[in-house]
Amino acid sequence: MYGWIWRHLPGPALVRALILLVLAAAVVLALFEYVFPAVAPLLPVDQNTVGDGS
Numbered sequence: 907m908y909g910w911i912w913r914h915l916p917g918p919a920l921v922r923a924l925i926l927l928v929l930a931a932a933v934v935l936a937l938f939e940y941v942f943p944a945v946a947p948l949l950p951v952d953q954n955t956v957g958d959g960s
Contacts, residue, residue, distance in 0.1 A: 911926070912926075
C-alpha cells in the first residue's frame with residue numbers, strides 16, 4: 907500500500923516526502939477531531955476495576 911502511494915505521488919523524492927507528511931498529519935487530525943470523539947461514548951473508560959476489596 908505504501909509503495910502504491912509513493913509511486914502515485916508527483917515530483918521528486920523530497921516533494922513526495924513532504925506530501926506524505928502533510929497526508930499523515932491530515933489523517934491524525936481527522937482521527938483526533940472526528941473519529942475518536944465519535945467512538946469515545948462507546949468505550950467503557952469510566953468503569954474502573956480497582957476497588958477497596960469489599
